[in-house]
Amino acid sequence: MKSVRLIAVVLLIAAGLAAAAAPLIAPAGYEQQFRATPDARPSAHHPLGTDELGRDRFARLLYGMRISLIMAPLAALLTTGLAALLGGIAGCFGGWTERCCMFLADLVLAVPWLFLLITVRAALPLNVSPEASAAVTFLLLGLLGWAASSRVICAGTKSLMQSEFVWTARAAGFSGFKLVRLHLLPNLRGTLLAQFWISVPVFIIAEANLGALGLGVSEPLPSLGSLLREMQSFATLRPEPWRFFPIVVLILVVTSFQVLLKKQEVRA
Amino acid sequence: MRRAFLTGVMRLVAIMLVASFLGAVLLRVAPGFSSDQQELATGLSSKSIQAIRQERLADSNIPRFYAHYLGALVRGDLGRSLSLNQPVKELLRERLPVTLRSLGFALLAGWLLGLALAIGATTLAPRLLSPVSEGLSGVFISTPAAALALLFVLLQLPPAAAAALLVFPKVYRYSRNLLDRSYEMPHVLTAHAKGAGRWRILFWHVAPSAWPQLIALLGVSVSIAIGVLLPIEVICDVPGVGQLAWHAAQSRDLPLLVNLTVIVTFLTVCATTLSDTAYRGFIRSAT
Numbered sequence: 001m002k003s004v005r006l007i008a009v010v011l012l013i014a015a016g017l018a019a020a021a022a023p024l025i026a027p028a029g030y031e032q033q034f035r036a037t038p039d040a041r042p043s044a045h046h047p048l049g050t051d052e053l054g055r056d057r058f059a060r061l062l063y064g065m066r067i068s069l070i071m072a073p074l075a076a077l078l079t080t081g082l083a084a085l086l087g088g089i090a091g092c093f094g095g096w097t098e099r100c101c102m103f104l105a106d107l108v109l110a111v112p113w114l115f116l117l118i119t120v121r122a123a124l125p126l127n128v129s130p131e132a133s134a135a136v137t138f139l140l141l142g143l144l145g146w147a148a149s150s151r152v153i154c155a156g157t158k159s160l161m162q163s164e165f166v167w168t169a170r171a172a173g174f175s176g177f178k179l180v181r182l183h184l185l186p187n188l189r190g191t192l193l194a195q196f197w198i199s200v201p202v203f204i205i206a207e208a209n210l211g212a213l214g215l216g217v218s219e220p221l222p223s224l225g226s227l228l229r230e231m232q233s234f235a236t237l238r239p240e241p242w243r244f245f246p247i248v249v250l251i252l253v254v255t256s257f258q259v260l261l262k263k264q265e266v267r268a
Numbered sequence: 269m270r271r272a273f274l275t276g277v278m279r280l281v282a283i284m285l286v287a288s289f290l291g292a293v294l295l296r297v298a299p300g301f302s303s304d305q306q307e308l309a310t311g312l313s314s315k316s317i318q319a320i321r322q323e324r325l326a327d328s329n330i331p332r333f334y335a336h337y338l339g340a341l342v343r344g345d346l347g348r349s350l351s352l353n354q355p356v357k358e359l360l361r362e363r364l365p366v367t368l369r370s371l372g373f374a375l376l377a378g379w380l381l382g383l384a385l386a387i388g389a390t391t392l393a394p395r396l397l398s399p400v401s402e403g404l405s406g407v408f409i410s411t412p413a414a415a416l417a418l419l420f421v422l423l424q425l426p427p428a429a430a431a432a433l434l435v436f437p438k439v440y441r442y443s444r445n446l447l448d449r450s451y452e453m454p455h456v457l458t459a460h461a462k463g464a465g466r467w468r469i470l471f472w473h474v475a476p477s478a479w480p481q482l483i484a485l486l487g488v489s490v491s492i493a494i495g496v497l498l499p500i501e502v503i504c505d506v507p508g509v510g511q512l513a514w515h516a517a518q519s520r521d522l523p524l525l526v527n528l529t530v531i532v533t534f535l536t537v538c539a540t541t542l543s544d545t546a547y548r549g550f551i552r553s554a555t
């Protein structure tokens with residue numbers, strides 16, 4: 001198991017470095033067109049060939065990975081923050097506050113996530129820039145993904161509020177922000193970190209699904225999801241197995257994140 | 269049991285009302301709501317265009333639209349799709365059975381595979397089956413539904429099987445954890461020490477403590493399956509509710525999208541309410 005985790009770490013570091021160094025490694029920019037060679041096979045100039053518009057596939061994969069690997073953790077940070085806020089408030093105050101917060105979480109959880117995402121994403125303006133579409137996509141993921149985490153954090157906060165050291169602290173006059181900062185947050189750190197790491201691969205997958213449906217990051221900016229959309233010309237895929245490379249990379253990156261999550265974290 | 273069921277029904281009604289209202293608000297405030305693609309038809313007279321605009325304006329007041337909608341819903345009228353120009357009820361009658369069939373198959377196959385692998389990995393041949401099933405669940409939990417759907421189209425495999433493969437990892441992981449914990453319980457260790465056979469231990473000692481919690485997972489797996497069916501139906505060109513929702517979202521078809529949201533939410537919350545009630549009922553009868 002240790003060796004599998006080591007491989008996962010190596011893969012993630014390699015993916016991160018490749019994405020960070022995209023301008024240095026990539027043979028061309030992600031939107032640069034080689035009009036003389038559209039749909040080219042892999043070669044020394046284009047390691048994964050070119051797409052039907054003559055853009056280098058390898059460059060697009062590197063830049064796509066960059067978008068997904070930067071934006072997914074940011075969205076996960078936002079979602080963990082929201083979950084901590086709502087779950088923490090629900091757990092601290094209990095009663096009607098808890099019921100209202102958990103009803104909100106139930107509401108978000110009741111609608112299958114992708115339904116909710118396509119509905120909200122489709123309601124947004126169509127004439128946004130590619131960069132804005134990337135920001136909006138991951139912002140939506142961050143804003144809609146908090147519900148399950150907030151339940152876990154609410155349960156954790158409730159259990160902490162009933163613990164002896166919190167009772168002692170309250171008896172000693174600790175309340176409000178001081179109690180949260182000194183006693184609740186340090187003890188919830190593990191749960192919050194677990195929720196953050198669980199959210200990252202979930203958001204990469206969600207963006208991939210949205211991108212494949214044409215509701216993710218818009219052209220010409222690539223992401224792991226929008227690269228899937230480019231693969232939908234089924235007839236040409238069979239004789240060109242190198243086109244599957246983005247799927248392989250996507251699965252490897254997400255699997256590496258999953259492997260790094262401890263069993264207890266997955267349980268949570 | 270009755271109280272839990274009634275609470276669940278009240279929760280269902282409240283969630284449905286809020287979800288459909290939010291859907292209506294979202295689509296109303298979306299850019300482009302006030303214009304209609306029908307206005308682009310070249311053969312329309314100015315009177316017809318004016319009539320289309322008036323019809324659209326009547327829907328622009330959210331509370332009014334929503335009140336009309338709820339009233340019609342009580343009468344069984346789900347409105348008319350703006351983009352497909354067909355009654356929503358008719359569209360749902362055509363599409364819902366397709367999705368329900370896929371959903372049924374995905375749940376059945378996903379659960380059978382997940383449970384079989386979990387039992388195999390904990391009871392039958394842990395050394396052999398554990399790495400295989402962990403690897404398989406790891407790969408499928410990391411695969412986007414759209415990517416798997418793409419592969420299934422290429423390999424000409426049934427799309428519902430792709431959904432089953434995406435449901436199975438959750439069932440496997442949850443039931444594996446549950447079985448692992450159950451096998452560590454004192455009465456199971458005692459039965460093992462007394463020489464009880466592996467099947468006897470599984471069916472008489474492990475299963476009774478594990479299966480009420482598995483029932484609770486059933487509701488969640490319905491939600492997972494509906495979620496993964498959407499991209500699968502779009503990419504594999506399956507004429508189900510997922511594809512319809514996709515079409516509605518793209519063409520900003522308010523009546524259709526609100527109805528689909530309500531129906532999908534209804535299905536999901538019904539499933540979770542039933543499984544939660546059953547779980548609580550079992551727990552109460554056991555204690």
